[in-house]
Amino acid sequence: MSTVYNFNAGPSTLPRDVMEIARDEFLNYDNLGYSIMEASHRSPEFQNVIDTAEKNIRSLLNISDDYSVLFLQGGASTQFSMVPVNLLSTTQTADYAQTGAWSEKAIKEAQRCGSVKIVASSKDSNYNHIPEIESWDPTENNGYLHITSNNTIFGTQFHQFPKCSPESPLIADMSSDILSRKLDINEFGLIYAGAQKNLGPSGVTVVIINKNLLGRIPKNLPAMLDYNTHIKSTSLYNTPPTFAIYIIMLTTNWIIKNGGLANIEEVNNKKAQLLYDKIDTGDFYSCPVEKASRSKMNVCFRLPSEELEATFLKSAKDEGMIGLKGHRSVGGTRASIYNAMPLDGVQFLVDFMSNFEKKNG
């Protein structure tokens, strides 16, 4: 078997070092004679795993004790409901930026719970940019402002964030770019992220929440939907997805070992630059996204025709590059280049793109 580069949008490639450690100790964790998958969630060995995963995330993002860090289930899709159910009072409006399919879903779920205002939207231009923050029209005294920091399907990303306040905090779905760059956590009231891009496997969701929001939570919510439940029991109210949390521990260990977010961001910048430079050189490839809004995680691009795109995907697969098809809702091609995609993989893709253009351009 030759090397395969996996450009899937998520679940996606994980660091090779992480996968090898997980494989090597799969049957015998820490010389205990059984897998961490078979350990009780109340055992000291698993407690150490979840503590380390939390400590790593706190360390990487410089998170103070003002925030809780939780490991939940249900993905961002569950957070779409949990955020308004917990944090939006009946007397306030929640502001949402509409920047793609995931924000549309977040908006739809919030609308079931209360008053919602769409304060910015790029829907009319098929989500090809993040609306300039200066142009937004926020509600006075809004309950919160919700954004999707990176849009996997349309290939856009926030490169700066709206300024908010403790009373009207910023809430971000960071499923597809958490831990891909440095961040001032204090600009956010709540961040949530499905793990299956930069953190680990699918099946676990990281939530980082400022404790100053907890006073908003109504009484008598279903226990599993109530952030307080999980904060009080430090993510161990019920059996958590132990193996997925273990992989998060390994992945965050790997980020720390590789220089932390400063280095990860530098490498991610290089990878994105390399690929966008290739796309922008000549007119064979094109990127539908405005330059200022381009994602460094999901690079969407088109070829001159759909026929060529189909040939491109087939040839790429033959060369060992998979997951390059654009999302079924938009078509085209897309390279997801999360943390775990090495620079070599992007260089390999870029070289392939050059050759493909020569043959077909």
Added chain:
Amino acid sequence: MSTVYNFNAGPSTLPRDVMEIARDEFLNYDNLGYSIMEASHRSPEFQNVIDTAEKNIRSLLNISDDYSVLFLQGGASTQFSMVPVNLLSTTQTADYAQTGAWSEKAIKEAQRCGSVKIVASSKDSNYNHIPEIESWDPTENNGYLHITSNNTIFGTQFHQFPKCSPESPLIADMSSDILSRKLDINEFGLIYAGAQKNLGPSGVTVVIINKNLLGRIPKNLPAMLDYNTHIKSTSLYNTPPTFAIYIIMLTTNWIIKNGGLANIEEVNNKKAQLLYDKIDTGDFYSCPVEKASRSKMNVCFRLPSEELEATFLKSAKDEGMIGLKGHRSVGGTRASIYNAMPLDGVQFLVDFMSNFEKKNG
């Protein structure tokens, strides 16, 4: 490393064959060059995994097309809310049998949603038995009747089920004994089970629901809490816990290969018999559970003193047997002997118990 027998109550031991397959193909699933953990949930390879897992469960339990089989997140704790939110109308009462800590939690969540009646309880005798079904006091035209088929903490299990009707169906939390014995699925309206005992790792919940219940589901539920969402999208509304579902596929493959539920039940009966016979012989060991209600999954037993129990647990660990401590809420000792615990493991424990009694009796 010598063999370790893992008697954890969950997450718990998984079949050695399953773990070896998962380890062997951890980095390279089906010769694709990447892990199934790194595959897209929309890929043909993962579709085949989830289809096979569903087909296996349908085959093992002989489930007709009248039922949907779902793979969800959030554990039984989320089902405690989803069941009443989806299925209990404002004009009906839900009946609950109170047989342990998990049923208490299920009752508490249902009480947040509507009218609940406890139709049977063994709380006064510290949950040492399942109340005789003939003595139950059901509500006329109840919305449904909810039971917990096996109680991990107290070591009790239903060995027969109450007869219900399509209008007032039986709903069962089978987290700790699903696929451990033959079952007539048609006696149930809905079954749910966290995977982390007999099915796979924590982080995925199997729900089997009769489609005749779908008409009850109110409009405008949060999408993730609505059974219809998951049925319509065949458990792929959002990114499912792909690796956990893959392990369910392997575990159910293993059950089928080993003779299906008829054989599994026979082995489970032997294991339980062996252990209860040891406990009942002499008066060194004792079982707090009434004979007719004893669980074949979680065998709770006591020694003459708490000091001896502490010594027992330490010695057992030295001999390679872990997870034998009773639940923190009840103390004592407990051997969880789910499907994946081989007869040899129970024999090893029983031999150890005999020797321990000789030394300390």
